[in-house]
Structures are given as C-alpha cells and as structure tokens.
C-alpha cells in the first residue's frame with residue numbers, strides 16, 4: 001500500500017492520527033506525517049478511513065503495483 005500526504009494541502013487537523021494512529025502521526029508543527037514502518041503493519045481499511053476522515057483530502061492511497 002502506498003500512502004502519500006500532500007503537505008501543501010494538510011491543515012494539521014489530526015484526524016488521520018486519530019483514525020489510524022499506527023500509520024499516521026503529527027509532526028512538531030501539527031501536520032500529518034507517516035509513522036516509520038507503519039504502512040507495513042496496518043489494516044488497509046484503517047488507512048482508507050483515515051483518508052476519508054481528512055477534511056481537505058490531503059491523503060492519497062494506492063495499492064502497491066503488481067510484482068513482476
């Protein structure tokens with residue numbers, strides 16, 4: 001799973017960290033950021049819920065590309 005946070009769009013509401021704390025946290029300025037290694041350990045549903053909870057749609061989620 002690939003997760004991106006658009007840091008130009010993020011307003012630091014913290015909804016992502018509240019919804020999926022194993023994946024998202026907030027930096028020192030309050031903006032959303034990814035927990036190191038968090039994307040490997042979480043349920044995809046939580047990530048999707050966090051993306052939907054973001055009030056400014058700053059989170060993009062995509063499946064990993066197929067392995068060849």
Ligand code: SF4
Nearest residue numbers: 010013014016032054
């Ligand atoms: S929910 Fe969206 S706006 Fe709020 S901290 Fe996370 S990425 Fe930023």
